[in-house]
Amino acid sequence: xxxxxxxxxxxxxxxxxxxxxxxxxxxxxxxxxxxxxxxxxxxxxxxxxxxxxxxxxxxxxxxxxxxxxxxxxxxxxxxxxxxxxxxxxxxxxxxxxxxxxxxxxxxxxxxxxxxxxxxxxxxxxxxxxxxxxxxxxxxxxxxxxxxxxxxxxxxxxxxxxxxxxxxxxxxxxxxxxxxxxxxxxxxxxxxxxxxxxxxxxxxxxxxxxxxxxxxxxxxxxxxxxxxxxxxxxxxxxxxxxxxxxxxxxxxxxxxxxxxxxxxxxxxxxxxxxxxxxxxxxxxxxxxxxxxxxxxxxxxxxxxxxxxxxxxxxxxxxxxxxxxxx
DNA sequence: CTCAACGA
DNA sequence: TCGTTGAGG
Numbered sequence: 001x002x003x004x005x006x007x008x009x010x011x012x013x014x015x016x017x018x019x020x021x022x023x024x025x026x027x028x029x030x031x032x033x034x035x036x037x038x039x040x041x042x043x044x045x046x047x048x049x050x051x052x053x054x055x056x057x058x059x060x061x062x063x064x065x066x067x068x069x070x071x072x073x074x075x076x077x078x079x080x081x082x083x084x085x086x087x088x089x090x091x092x093x094x095x096x097x098x099x100x101x102x103x104x105x106x107x108x109x110x111x112x113x114x115x116x117x118x119x120x121x122x123x124x125x126x127x128x129x130x131x132x133x134x135x136x137x138x139x140x141x142x143x144x145x146x147x148x149x150x151x152x153x154x155x156x157x158x159x160x161x162x163x164x165x166x167x168x169x170x171x172x173x174x175x176x177x178x179x180x181x182x183x184x185x186x187x188x189x190x191x192x193x194x195x196x197x198x199x200x201x202x203x204x205x206x207x208x209x210x211x212x213x214x215x216x217x218x219x220x221x222x223x224x225x226x227x228x229x230x231x232x233x234x235x236x237x238x239x240x241x242x243x244x245x246x247x248x249x250x251x252x253x254x255x256x257x258x259x260x261x262x263x264x265x266x267x268x269x270x271x272x273x274x275x276x277x278x279x280x281x282x283x284x285x286x287x288x289x290x291x292x293x294x295x296x297x298x299x300x301x302x303x304x305x306x307x308x309x310x311x312x313x314x315x316x317x318x319x320x321x322x323x324x325x
Numbered sequence: 326c327t328c329a330a331c332g333a
Numbered sequence: 334t335c336g337t338t339g340a341g342g
Binding site: 326327328329330331332333 | 337
């Protein structure tokens, strides 16, 4: 089934927010989705539904979620999942184009019965509607929060940015950040209390595995992209990889089989990422424009975002935060 | 995510 | 007894 099993393998520790500083490359899809579901759950829908029925609960979520970063002197960089094509995602026109080719590629994948391609495409795009993606980007732009467009999985791109030293942590609730090679991942950035730090080096050292072996173990257990072997959980996977060395040796020894093993392996080992990004960590939010965008343009209930904007303003004017202007 | 049942 | 699975909240 997948993901939670990696928790038992990963070396994770609670870390006080005071010990976290720098830039967090946030898996935007993941982050938005978490706030979206909690907003929808706790807020009556008329507070974020426009006259024509468009739901923009994401705007409330963003306003309530960003202060967590700012108040702890952390710069978030929102990394969005890419579409399936190579088109530039900067302009709305090209995004419309992307959406079209996405549907086409999904169609092709369905016809061919390519489960992996379907899973990959759906994991990136399905949950967040185009309106949510676009209004989120616009609000982030007004608040001067950097946005990076990933060529494919946002999580892979975020991991890549940390490896290159352009960010200090990946921010995501998903454990696959580990498989994409993220050295340090922060979890629980959306909930109350201190975050958790997931450490790749420590995880590999703890089990005496290479990253390639960890990926193979995950494939045996099952990932977002493959089923895994029934009867194999975290313990069995680690000991089997330790004993036999790699995925294929384990499968041969057990007489088992996984679908798309080589492709899932490649997906994690050589993820589709880009060096073509840039962002300015000195933030200069336009709070009035942001408020107007949320409350006036999208007619979100002002009370729902008042406190969030207040907190953003307070942390922005706090003394000692020289990155703020 | 927690918990109970099940199979090795 | 341990590890995995599957249901339920």
